[in-house]
Amino acid sequence: MSKIQAVIFDMDGVLIDAREWHYEALNRALNLFGFNISRYDHLVTFDGLPTRKKLEMLSREYGLPAKLHGFLNDLKQVYTSEIVHAQCKPRFQHEFALSRLKAEGYRLGVASNSVRRSIELMMEKSSLAGYLDAVVSNQDVEKAKPDPEIYRKAMALLSVEPATTLVVEDNAHGIASAKAAGAHVMVVSNPNEVTWDRITDCIKLAETKQGTHA
Numbered sequence: 001m002s003k004i005q006a007v008i009f010d011m012d013g014v015l016i017d018a019r020e021w022h023y024e025a026l027n028r029a030l031n032l033f034g035f036n037i038s039r040y041d042h043l044v045t046f047d048g049l050p051t052r053k054k055l056e057m058l059s060r061e062y063g064l065p066a067k068l069h070g071f072l073n074d075l076k077q078v079y080t081s082e083i084v085h086a087q088c089k090p091r092f093q094h095e096f097a098l099s100r101l102k103a104e105g106y107r108l109g110v111a112s113n114s115v116r117r118s119i120e121l122m123m124e125k126s127s128l129a130g131y132l133d134a135v136v137s138n139q140d141v142e143k144a145k146p147d148p149e150i151y152r153k154a155m156a157l158l159s160v161e162p163a164t165t166l167v168v169e170d171n172a173h174g175i176a177s178a179k180a181a182g183a184h185v186m187v188v189s190n191p192n193e194v195t196w197d198r199i200t201d202c203i204k205l206a207e208t209k210q211g212t213h214a
């Protein structure tokens with residue numbers, strides 16, 4: 001039976017409640033040009049995708065000029081960073097979970113469709129950066145989630161196999177990515193569900209499943 005050796009977290013919606021921040025930051029940038037993403041579209045279609053992907057979709061569906069993508073992307077990152085500086089704070093349950101898992105010997109990583117600068121800023125502001133052995137952003141891969149590349153890369157950096165890896169994910173693109181990479185997946189609906197107890201239960205379950213298939 002293989003023991004779980006690593007836990008890889010998605011960031012948005014798992015360690016950080018950033019959905020609102022991304023939504024607000026992108027809309028602030030889009031509004032300058034008369035475009036807007038509705039809350040409904042954000043939740044059902046855009047959530048969890050990289051900004052550049054969202055912009056491509058807006059160009060295809062609503063005629064957003066492609067020549068604005070670079071500028072909008074930069075502006076969105078500036079707005080996100082402003083919001084994060086004002087609102088991103090440490091959460092006890094996450095610091096507790098990551099510090100305890102780390103002390104128990106698990107290797108920890110974050111694999112997110114966000115850009116590296118956003119991930120580093122949010123992990124720093126939430127006091128989680130020090131627990132992480134690997135961080136993979138959408139700039140470190142050719143294809144973002146739902147492609148499995150980002151989780152494959154994170155597992156390679158942590159020197160672990162899919163069978164000994166638990167991924168914590170909150171949305172369809174990320175779950176598809178982690179499953180296609182072959183890892184065990186713990187699905188959460190929001191950051192409140194990310195606790196040491198729940199992760200430990202999922203680790204035990206994953207190890208039991210492997211035991212029965214072995």
Ligand SMILES: [Mg+2]
Nearest residue numbers: 010012013170
């Ligand atoms: Mg997510």
